[in-house]
Amino acid sequence: MKKALNLIxxxxxxxxxxxxxxxxxxxxxLVSESWNGFVxxxxxxxxxxxxLVVCDxxxxxxxxxxxxxxxxIYSFLQRHDIGHLEYIVATHAHEDHVGGLAGALNYxxxxxxxxxxxEYDSRAFGNFAKYLNEQGVAITVPSPGDSFKLxxxxxxxxxxxxxSSNTNNTSIVxxxxxxxxxxxxxxxxxxxxxxxxxxTWTDISATVLKVAHHGSETSTTYPFLRExxxxxxxxxxxxxxxxxxxxxxxxSRLRDAEVAVYRTDMQGIITCVSDGSTISFTVERNEGxxxxxxxxxxxxxxxxxxxxxxxxxxxxxxxxxxxNESNRVIFxxxxxxxxxxxxxxxxxxxx
Numbered sequence: 001m002k003k004a005l006n007l008i009x010x011x012x013x014x015x016x017x018x019x020x021x022x023x024x025x026x027x028x029x030l031v032s033e034s035w036n037g038f039v040x041x042x043x044x045x046x047x048x049x050x051x052l053v054v055c056d057x058x059x060x061x062x063x064x065x066x067x068x069x070x071x072x073i074y075s076f077l078q079r080h081d082i083g084h085l086e087y088i089v090a091t092h093a094h095e096d097h098v099g100g101l102a103g104a105l106n107y108x109x110x111x112x113x114x115x116x117x118x119e120y121d122s123r124a125f126g127n128f129a130k131y132l133n134e135q136g137v138a139i140t141v142p143s144p145g146d147s148f149k150l151x152x153x154x155x156x157x158x159x160x161x162x163x164s165s166n167t168n169n170t171s172i173v174x175x176x177x178x179x180x181x182x183x184x185x186x187x188x189x190x191x192x193x194x195x196x197x198x199x200t201w202t203d204i205s206a207t208v209l210k211v212a213h214h215g216s217e218t219s220t221t222y223p224f225l226r227e228x229x230x231x232x233x234x235x236x237x238x239x240x241x242x243x244x245x246x247x248x249x250x251x252s253r254l255r256d257a258e259v260a261v262y263r264t265d266m267q268g269i270i271t272c273v274s275d276g277s278t279i280s281f282t283v284e285r286n287e288g289x290x291x292x293x294x295x296x297x298x299x300x301x302x303x304x305x306x307x308x309x310x311x312x313x314x315x316x317x318x319x320x321x322x323x324n325e326s327n328r329v330i331f332x333x334x335x336x337x338x339x340x341x342x343x344x345x346x347x348x349x350x351x
Contacts, residue, residue, distance in 0.1 A: 036056050036057065037055070037056070037273070037274075037275070038053075038054070038055045038056075038151070038153060038178045038181075038273065038274045038275075038276070039053075039054050039055075039271065039272065039273045039274075040052070040053050040054075040183060040208075040271070040272045041054075041076075041080075041269060041270075041271055042210070042234045042236060042262070042264060042269065042270040042271075042272070043065070043072075043073070043076060043264075043269055044236075044264040044265075044268045044269050044270075044284070045064075045065030045066065045069045045072065045073075045100065045236065045264075046065070046066070046069070046237075046238035046239075046241075046264075046265075047096065047214065047237055047238030047241040047243070047245070048063075048065035048066045048069060048096035048097065048099070048100070048236065048238070049062075049063045049065065049091075049096060049097050049187075049188075049214070049236045050062070050063045050064050050065045050069070050073065050097075050100060050236070051063065051185065051210065051236075052076070052077075052080070052082070053150065053153075053176060053183075054080075054082070054151075055150045055151030055152060055153040055178060056151025056152050056153075057151065058086045058150050058151040059082045059084070059085050059086060059108075059150075060085065060086055060087040060088070060089065060150050060155075061073075061077075061085050061087070061088050061089065061101070061104050061108075062089045062091065062174075062185055063089065063090065063091055063097040063098070063100075063101070063187075064090075064097070064098065064099065064100030064101035064102075064103065064104055065096065065097075065099060065100035066095055066096050066099040066100060066124075067095060067099035067100065067102065067123070067124050067127070068099070068100075069099065069100035069103070070099070070100045070102050070103030070104075070106070071103055072100065072103070073100040073101070073103040073104045073107075074103035074104065074106055074107045077104060077107050077108050078107055082108060083107070083108055083109070084108055084109045084110075084111070085104065085108050085109070085110045085111070086110075086111050086112065086150060087110075087111065087112050087113075087114060087148075087150065087155075088101060088104060088105070088110045088112075088113050088114070089113075089114045089115070089172060089174075090113075090114070090115040090116075090125075090128060090172075091116075091171045091172045091173075091185070091187030091188070092115075092116055092117075092167055092168065092170050092171040092172070092187050092188060093115070093116070093117055093120035093122065093125045093167055093170075094167055094168070094188065095122060095124040095125075097187065097188070098115075098120075098124050098125050098128050099124040099127075101128045101131075102124075102127040102128060102130075102131050105128070105131035105132060105134075105135065106131065109135060110132065110135060110137050111137075112137070112140060112148075113132050113137050113138070113139050113140060114139075114140050114141075114142050114172060115128075115139045115140075115141065115172070116141060116142075116160060116170040116171065116172055117139075117141065117170065118139045118141060142157045142172060143157065144157055144158060144159055144160075144161055144200065145157065150176070152178070153176055153177060153178040154176070154177045154178075155174055155175070155176050155177075156174065156175045156177070157172065157173070157174055158173040158174060158175055158197050158200075158201055158204065159171070159172070159173035159189065159193055159196060159197050159200075160172070160173070160189075160193055160196070161193070161196035161197065161200050162192075162196055164192065164193070166190065166192070167188075168187070168188035168189065168190050168193075168213060168218075169189065169190055169192050169193040171186065171187025171188050171189045171193060171212070172185075172187055173185065173186050173187060173189055173193065173197060175204065175206065178274050178276055179274065179275070179276025179277055180276065180277050181207045181208075181274040181276065181277065181278075181279055182205065182206040182207050182208075183206060183207065183208045183210070183272075184204065184206035184208070184209050184210065184228060184230070185210045186209070186210055186211070186212035186219070187212060187213075188212055188213040188214075188216075188219070189212045189213070189219060190212070190213060190216075190218045190219050191218060191219070191221055194212075194219065194220075194221055194223070194224040195221075195223070195224075197224070198223055198224060198227050204227050204228055205227070205228060205229050206228050206229075206230050207230065207231055207232065207279060208230060208231070208232045208233070208234065208272060208279065209228055209230035209232070209233045209234070209259070210233075210234050210236070211233050211234065211235045211236075211246070211250070211254075211261075213245075214235065214236060214237040214241075214243070214245040214246065215235045215237055215245045215246020215247055215250045215251070216243070216245055216246075216247055216250065217247035217249045217250055219250070220250050220253055220254065221253075222253055222256075225253060225254070225257045225259075226257075229257070230257075230259050231259065231260065232259065232260050232261075232262065232272075232279070232281070233254055233259045233260070233261045233262070234261075234262045234263075234264075234270055234272075235261060235262070235263045235264070235265075236264045237263065237264065237265050238265055239265040239266075240265075240326070241265075244325075244326050246263070246325055247325075248324055248325055251325055262281060262283065266285075266286050266330055267283035267284060267285055267286050267287070268283060268284030268285050269283070269284045270282075270283050270284075271283070286304070286330045286332060287332070304317065304330055304331065304332055305317075305330070305331045305332075305333070305334055305337050306319070306322055306323070306328050306329070306330060306331075307328065307329040307330075307331060307337055307340070307342045308323040308327055308328070308329075309323075309327050309328070309329050310323070310327050311323070312341055312342050312343060313342065313343055313344075313345045314331070314334075314337045314338075314342040314343060314344050314345060315345045316345075319345055321345060
């Protein structure tokens, strides 16, 4: 009896050690360099931008957030066992895109580094160049039409087309194609660069659009959206940011185009997986907080609820009196909102 009890205790201790060694707090699926398939992690770096693309075990990091996000990027690569990057991309030289790449370069080795410039007068860009130099990697400035492989995926450089004094309009714009699914990354491209791309390329249609400039009003114009025709869009921005991103006009244009929108400020890390013909998304939180104009809910059951952080009123997503994007908070259930102190809007909800 005593031996049996001791055996049970040993088994329990072994299980405790096993589970404590696992990263059970992280909800996004992990991959290693031996993983076959295609996945994009749109990393939550607040009011900044970063995405990790992995295809057939080969990885590309597109932007790295601010310098303060360096440790986050370092740990993200470490957690996903990405010790080598085939490509590292600074879409343009602003700190909120290039700053955290220093963290990546302190963890992972790199084969090719892409940037629209080789020099820029900022500490963040200087650190990017410094750590590349320590690995013996020179910055490559790509040209429109350049292409390369990432595993079995094809990557095509679409822009920038023309030189510009506006750093945002020097952004590297790239299309990633995996099977019949396509993913468009736009950096902080504004109207002029969007127009250049529309005028230059005959087909820029994409399944998923990474919305430029954190959803700024100066990007994601109607002519550009008509050519891209995305089914889904991802916006990288910070909760309650001082810029008011994403702008109401941008969100209106996406709604008009019937695009389902995911947002890092509301949903944290957004993971997109493709099998070459279909894609699926998973998010860290607020799974129901997808701005999707084609989503129809019954009067008695909603996928989520929208609260006004100023008035503390609660609305259905279909309510005509929704607050501005910057004043919204998402609740997964009605009871959750009521417990948080929100009262039903008289136009669309009943207690």
